[in-house]
Amino acid sequence: MIEQVKNIEQVLSPPLGDGGTKQAPSSPLGPPVPERTGDGGTAGFSLFSSLVTFLGTSTKTTDKLNALADYFVHAGDADKVWVIALFSGRRPKRMINSSLLPLWCIEITGLPAWLFEESYHTVGDLAETIALLLPPQIKVPGAERSLSYYMAQFAIFEKQDEAVKHAFITQAWQHMGKDERFVFNKLLTGGFRIGVSQKLMVNALAKSVNISPSVIAHRISGNWDPSTISFIELLSEHAHTVDVSKPYPFYLAYALEEDVSALGEPHEWQAEWKWDGIRGQIIQRNNELFIWSRGEELMTGKFPEYDILQGLLPEGTVVDGEIISIAKANNAWGFAPMPFAFLQTRIGRKNVTKKQLQEAPVGFIAYDLLEFNYEDWRPRPLTERRAKLEEIYAQVNQSVFRLSPVIQYNTWDELIELRRQSRDLFAEGLMLKRKSSEYQVGRKVGDWWKWKIDPFTIDAVMIYAQKGHGRRSNLYTDYTFAVRDGDKLVSFAKAYSGLTDKEFAQVDNFVKRNSIEKFGPVRTVKPELVFEIAFEGIAASSRHKSGVALRFPRISRWRTDKKTDEINTLDDLKKMLQLYGNKT
Amino acid sequence: MVEQAENTQQALSSPLGPPVPERTGDGGAVITFTDKGLYCPAGNFYIDPWKPVDKAVITHAHSDHAKFGSRYYLCHHLTKPLLQARLGNNNYESIGWNEIVYINGVKVSLHPAGHIIGSSQIRVEYNNEVWVVSGDYKTEDDGISGAFEPIKCNVFITESTFGLPIYNWLPQQTIYNNICNWVTGNTQQNQASILIAYSLGKAQRLLKAVEPLQQKIWVHGAIYNMHQAIVSTGVQLPEVTYITPATPKEDLKGALIIAPPGAQGSTWMKKFLPYEVGVCSGWMQVRGNVRRSNVDAGFALSDHADWKGLLTAVKATGAEKVYVTHGFQSAFSRYLNDNGIWSAEVKTEYGTEEEEAPEIPTTEGDL
Numbered sequence: 001m002i003e004q005v006k007n008i009e010q011v012l013s014p015p016l017g018d019g020g021t022k023q024a025p026s027s028p029l030g031p032p033v034p035e036r037t038g039d040g041g042t043a044g045f046s047l048f049s050s051l052v053t054f055l056g057t058s059t060k061t062t063d064k065l066n067a068l069a070d071y072f073v074h075a076g077d078a079d080k081v082w083v084i085a086l087f088s089g090r091r092p093k094r095m096i097n098s099s100l101l102p103l104w105c106i107e108i109t110g111l112p113a114w115l116f117e118e119s120y121h122t123v124g125d126l127a128e129t130i131a132l133l134l135p136p137q138i139k140v141p142g143a144e145r146s147l148s149y150y151m152a153q154f155a156i157f158e159k160q161d162e163a164v165k166h167a168f169i170t171q172a173w174q175h176m177g178k179d180e181r182f183v184f185n186k187l188l189t190g191g192f193r194i195g196v197s198q199k200l201m202v203n204a205l206a207k208s209v210n211i212s213p214s215v216i217a218h219r220i221s222g223n224w225d226p227s228t229i230s231f232i233e234l235l236s237e238h239a240h241t242v243d244v245s246k247p248y249p250f251y252l253a254y255a256l257e258e259d260v261s262a263l264g265e266p267h268e269w270q271a272e273w274k275w276d277g278i279r280g281q282i283i284q285r286n287n288e289l290f291i292w293s294r295g296e297e298l299m300t301g302k303f304p305e306y307d308i309l310q311g312l313l314p315e316g317t318v319v320d321g322e323i324i325s326i327a328k329a330n331n332a333w334g335f336a337p338m339p340f341a342f343l344q345t346r347i348g349r350k351n352v353t354k355k356q357l358q359e360a361p362v363g364f365i366a367y368d369l370l371e372f373n374y375e376d377w378r379p380r381p382l383t384e385r386r387a388k389l390e391e392i393y394a395q396v397n398q399s400v401f402r403l404s405p406v407i408q409y410n411t412w413d414e415l416i417e418l419r420r421q422s423r424d425l426f427a428e429g430l431m432l433k434r435k436s437s438e439y440q441v442g443r444k445v446g447d448w449w450k451w452k453i454d455p456f457t458i459d460a461v462m463i464y465a466q467k468g469h470g471r472r473s474n475l476y477t478d479y480t481f482a483v484r485d486g487d488k489l490v491s492f493a494k495a496y497s498g499l500t501d502k503e504f505a506q507v508d509n510f511v512k513r514n515s516i517e518k519f520g521p522v523r524t525v526k527p528e529l530v531f532e533i534a535f536e537g538i539a540a541s542s543r544h545k546s547g548v549a550l551r552f553p554r555i556s557r558w559r560t561d562k563k564t565d566e567i568n569t570l571d572d573l574k575k576m577l578q579l580y581g582n583k584t
Numbered sequence: 585m586v587e588q589a590e591n592t593q594q595a596l597s598s599p600l601g602p603p604v605p606e607r608t609g610d611g612g613a614v615i616t617f618t619d620k621g622l623y624c625p626a627g628n629f630y631i632d633p634w635k636p637v638d639k640a641v642i643t644h645a646h647s648d649h650a651k652f653g654s655r656y657y658l659c660h661h662l663t664k665p666l667l668q669a670r671l672g673n674n675n676y677e678s679i680g681w682n683e684i685v686y687i688n689g690v691k692v693s694l695h696p697a698g699h700i701i702g703s704s705q706i707r708v709e710y711n712n713e714v715w716v717v718s719g720d721y722k723t724e725d726d727g728i729s730g731a732f733e734p735i736k737c738n739v740f741i742t743e744s745t746f747g748l749p750i751y752n753w754l755p756q757q758t759i760y761n762n763i764c765n766w767v768t769g770n771t772q773q774n775q776a777s778i779l780i781a782y783s784l785g786k787a788q789r790l791l792k793a794v795e796p797l798q799q800k801i802w803v804h805g806a807i808y809n810m811h812q813a814i815v816s817t818g819v820q821l822p823e824v825t826y827i828t829p830a831t832p833k834e835d836l837k838g839a840l841i842i843a844p845p846g847a848q849g850s851t852w853m854k855k856f857l858p859y860e861v862g863v864c865s866g867w868m869q870v871r872g873n874v875r876r877s878n879v880d881a882g883f884a885l886s887d888h889a890d891w892k893g894l895l896t897a898v899k900a901t902g903a904e905k906v907y908v909t910h911g912f913q914s915a916f917s918r919y920l921n922d923n924g925i926w927s928a929e930v931k932t933e934y935g936t937e938e939e940e941a942p943e944i945p946t947t948e949g950d951l
Contacts, residue, residue: 057874057882111749112922118915119750123870132750132869182871473872501876 044079044146045176047071049183051083055196064196068204077231078148084234085226087194087201089295094190095154096165098126101185104170105130121521124473127185131178143175148227150184155227199442209235214249214441222246223298244285247292248318248370248378249441253431253448260451261412263432270382270435271407271415273427274450275365276340276537277324278347282306282364284313285374293323303362304352305400312396316374319366319389320439321404326363328399335363335402337426339581340551341539365402366393370439378439385439422453423580428536429453455534455552456576459559459567461527463489465511468496476511476523477504479555481533483546485570489527492546492573493535498555507558530562531555538573538581548573548581614690614708614715615741617907617930622717622741626710627690630654631717634933641692643719644703645670645784648934658685660694662702662817666784669813681730696730697721699887700785701814707735715739716901720934722886723893724756726789728819732889734900741907742898745888745935746866747916753866753890759883760793766862766881767797767840776839776859780879783807783844785887786864788814790842791822793885802827802836804843804852827855848879866890898925910935 051071058064072080086092106116111133123129150172157165169188173181186192199213202220206213219235222243256263263269279294289310291299300306303323313319325342326335342360346352369389370378377385386406393403407430409415415430422429429452437447460481468477478496482489499507507529514526537551616623621633621640629639636653643649645666650657656675657667664678679685681704684693694704699720706717714737721743725731753759767777779794781787783806791801801824803811808826815821827841836856847853848861861879866886868874874882889897894916898906906927908917913929920927 056871057880059878059880063880109749112919115749115915115919118912119748122748122912123750124872128871129750132752469872472876473870475876501878 044076044148045144045150045184046180047075048079048083048147049177049180052183052186052194053179055194061200065200065204065207068196068201069207072205072208076146076148079146081226081229081231081234082147082151084201084205084220086192087196088198088220090226091192092151092154092187092190095157095188096169098189100162100165101126101130101169101189104166105133108170108173109133109135121467122474124467124469127189127191128182130185131181134173134181137177138174140175145172150187152227154187211235217249217441218246221249222292244288245283245290245292245298247281247283247290248320248376248439250279250281250294250320251368251440251448252443253450254443254445256432256449256451260416260432263449266410266412266415268435270386270433271409271418272367272404272431272433273407273422273425274429274431274452275322275324275337275404276426276428277322277337277343277365280321280323280364281370282309282313282317282319282321282366283371284310284315284317287311287315289313291323299323302346302352304357305362306364308398309364309396309401312398312401314373314392314395316371317392318369318371319364319392320368320370321364321366324363324365325360326365326402327361333402333405335399337365339426339539340537341549341581363400363402365404367404368439381436381438382433383435419451419453455536455556456538456580457532457534457556458483458572458576459530459562460493460533461489461564461567462507462525462529462531463491463527464522465507465525466522472496472504475504476508479507479531481531482527483568483570483573484565490546490570492544492548492570493533493550493553495531495533495553495555498534499558503558527564530559530564530567532557532559538577540577540581546570546573548577614710614713614739615717617932621932624687624690624708624710627687627692627708629658629687629690629692631706631708632719632934639687641687641706642667643697643706643717644700646700646720649719658687658692660702660704662814662819663704664702665813665817666702666810669809681733695733695735698723698725698729698732700729701788701817701819703729705733705735707737713738715741716903717741718743718897720745720888721897722889723897724753726756726887727792728788728821729785729887732897734897737901737903739905739907740898740901740903741909741930742894742916743888743934744894744908744911744913744916746869746886746890747894747908747912749891751866751869751886751890752892753869753884753886756793756885759885763790763793763862763864763883763885764797766860766883767794767799770860771799771838771840774838774858776836776841776856778841778843778853778856778859778861780845780848780861780863781807781842781865782887783810786885787811787842787844788821789885789887790864791824794840795822797840799840800825802831802839802841804841804847806844806846807842831855848877 051067054067055064058067071083075083102116106113116133119133120126120129123132153168172184176184202213202216206216216235223245224234224243280299281292283290283292289300289306291303291306293299325338327338328334329336343362345356345360346362366389369385369392372388390403393401407418409418419430429450432449432451434447440447460483462479463482464480465476466478467473468475478494480491480494482491510529511523511525514528515523516526517524533553534556535550535553539549540547541549612625614624614626616625620630620635620637622631629641630637631641632643632649633640633654634651639656640654642657642659642663645663647670650667650671652671658677658679659667661678661680664676667676679694681694681696684691686692691709693707695707697703697705697719699722703719703721705719705721708715716735716737718741721732723732770777779790781790787807787810794801801822803824803826805826808824811821811824833855839856841856853859860881862881862883863877863879864883864885866884866888868882869884898920904926906920906925907930908927909930909932917927917929
């Protein structure tokens with residue numbers, strides 16, 4: 001363990017600045033970074049942290065919208081650009097090895113490491129734990145920086161050695177309040193997430209700059225660097241013509257909860273299979289091909305299979321579709337989708353091996369046409385877009401570029417019957433799109449619906465519990481479940497969601513009263529509580545004791561009516577694996 | 585029943601007669617930990633028992649410390665009317681702080697614990713050994729509950745509800761200011777402010793907090809009843825108005841309301857729309873708890889000692905042994921051992937005021 005240093009002053013560098021001078025304090029990271037003009041004064045970072053704190057606990061959407069709109073009125077331009085970046089999923093990567101922050105916190109506070117751990121397990125969030133443990137803020141007038149200042153400093157962190165980072169961070173902590181420290185640590189550790197949708201941020205921004213939300217959504221999409229672009233540039237109408245890779249915001253569907261017949265006349269709707277891959281856009285402009293995923297991540301290069309499309313797709317074309325593993329097949333479509341587990345082997349890898357290309361070949365199933373001949377086709381009706389898409393498909397004529405089959409049906413009953421085949425086709429269910437619909441921005445009710453099939457379910461018993469994070473901190477909400485194998489219990493899945501707050505409180509109470517052993521933060525629990533676990537897919541796995549890995553496991557309900565001897569068995573899981581799993 | 589009562593009377597009246605000579609050399613602990621509660625074998629009485637016993641000495645009137653069914657209760661003068669309000673008529677006897685009584689020859693006295701009105705630490709002396717049971721306590725003087733008084737002792741039995749260093753309270757005046765600013769902000773937007781607080785303890789403290797606003801304070805029935813019980817003891821509190829079903833809705837527009845945790849999210853609150861809800865509890869120190877409680881604001885205002893408060897209290901007793909009850913007992917106890925104070929954890933049934941807080945799972949202790 002690190003030697004405990006009792007005197008904080010000893011650890012921290014001399015206090016910031018030298019009294020009243022206004023110049024930027026010389027940064028320990030090197031020459032002072034000049035603050036950009038229009039930075040919104042000195043209150044930048046606390047304004048931002050107040051916003052994040054407010055959004056994190058506010059329960060009303062209108063309150064959140066107003067707080068954001070208010071921020072966009074008062075904040076400096078450079079900070080606003082960062083807020084747009086952060087709130088549109090452009091999370092900064094981890095700026096620092098997250099094991100260093102606890103060490104420095106321990107060093108400053110003089111607390112033993114085990115007590116830090118214990119605190120962390122209760123708070124459930126590293127950034128917050130540190131913010132709570134550090135000694136009270138030392139207020140120094142003029143010591144406050146802006147959000148963009150810190151982001152600029154973080155960007156040059158990578159090349160700095162540890163001592164420099166140490167001095168900078170511990171000094172910054174000293175002058176911050178609890179909320180600022182929390183947000184600062186979140187940015188540093190790359191775990192920055194806000195409980196606000198991009199849509200809400202866009203609406204708030206629209207309110208303050210008087211541009212319509214869908215225009216803003218498009219202007220802020222694609223490839224831009226918050227550290228170099230200005231607020232004016234970002235929102236200007238000329239900006240997007242410069243970036244040839246710029247995708248369109250995806251149109252997302254809500255789940256169909258009511259009876260399908262409520263949608264009206266069957267012939268007004270186009271039905272397609274809902275494929276289980278990654279939603280993506282292929283963009284062909286200026287002799288270049290770009291692949292974007294729904295997370296607005298540029299994925300060109302990850303899927304060399306698509307390279308062949310460059311030059312075959314007409315210039316100025318944007319196609320929306322599914323990035324998915326497919327195999328050639330002797331069926332009406334000429335292809336068969338493969339389970340998501342195959343695609344998973346390809347995600348997150350920078351370099352693809354030949355073996356992977358053979359085992360998990362990736363194709364593109366085209367859904368829609370968003371741009372043709374450099375013209376925005378989104379306002380045209382679906383039927384028109386589809387007809388043009390079919391033309392392009394025929395022209396391209398490559399096995400990697402497929403057309404999403406349109407399902408033929410006459411009545412809703414027929415479609416209900418067809419939907420039952422989803423699982424056998426490795427589809428998640430159906431998509432229903434109004435034939436007259438425009439291609440809209442974001443999640444909108446009315447014209448597009450996803451109609452998923454019911455998930456797999458299995459009854460299992462809880463055997464381990466661990467305290468949760470975020471709003472579940474200090475409550476046992478993360479559980480491991482087991483099925484029976486003879487007279488043994490075999491763990492097969494973890495799940496964190498699906499119970500109401502009240503049920504979580506009851507289970508938490510049970511865990512505290514029925515713990516058998518404690519392994520660090522994990523408690524083994526008397527195997528008594530039975531839950532129905534729902535999941536979307538199953539694959540073979542050598543990493544799990546049970547030999548299976550589940551996709552999106554969650555608790556679907558608490559089976560208070562069932563006892564441990566009535567749960568499913570490992571054989572039941574294996575049967576599911578055989579029928580629907582990745583058979584490699 | 586009658587016989588029992590007489591016996592007790594006799595034992596208690598001992599200050600009037602000569603103290604029972606101290607028994608020698610049975611070597612046992614002054615207080616033992618049993619499945620009914622903390623027990624003093626020499627005096628044959630319990631402290632805050634969770635099961636019915638013959639003789640119970642009560643630290644304070646919260647329901648996890650003062651249980652129904654015992655034959656005799658000894659408590660502070662200010663606690664007695666609260667017990668009567670909560671447990672009905674029983675055989676209660678009350679004394680003042682620093683007043684000495686003997687129970688079967690064991691010297692017993694009560695000392696302010698600063699937790700809620702009437703809350704007391706219990707000092708038990710026998711065979712020249714002094715044990716102190718803290719009950720629940722806070723070290724900051726709230727001006728209502730009496731200032732916590734450190735008592736020198738050999739063995740200290742302390743709570744540990746907030747026994748982790750992440751719990752470090754802001755000065756109460758700062759929190760009070762935050763609460764007042766929040767209320768003012770709501771009023772400006774024509775929204776009612778509903779403050780969620782324990783009906784006994786926190787609610788009275790809040791009356792003090794919002795006094796500078798000079799606004800009419802409306803309260804839920806549970807808080808009104810406690811208020812009446814407290815005022816009957818002669819304690820001065822700001823005036824409150826009881827919200828009845830007959831209270832017209834217009835009167836409650838943008839009002840300031842104090843309600844117990846049980847009222848949160850209930851249909852009772854509909855009457856105040858539009859409103860913002862703020863919870864006042866030490867648990868609000870952690871963001872996750874604020875988010876989980878699904879309210880608009882959380883104020884980390886607690887009637888328990890924070891980490892520093894616990895450590896200060898333990899050190900001030902000079903105790904060579906410290907037993908740690910309800911809360912983060914394993915962490916707090918380990919920390920004391922690491923720092924040269926012998927300590928052990930004790931399992932009790934305190935810290936589960938469930939009847940008070942059904943909406944917010946306060947599983948590690950009470951509010």
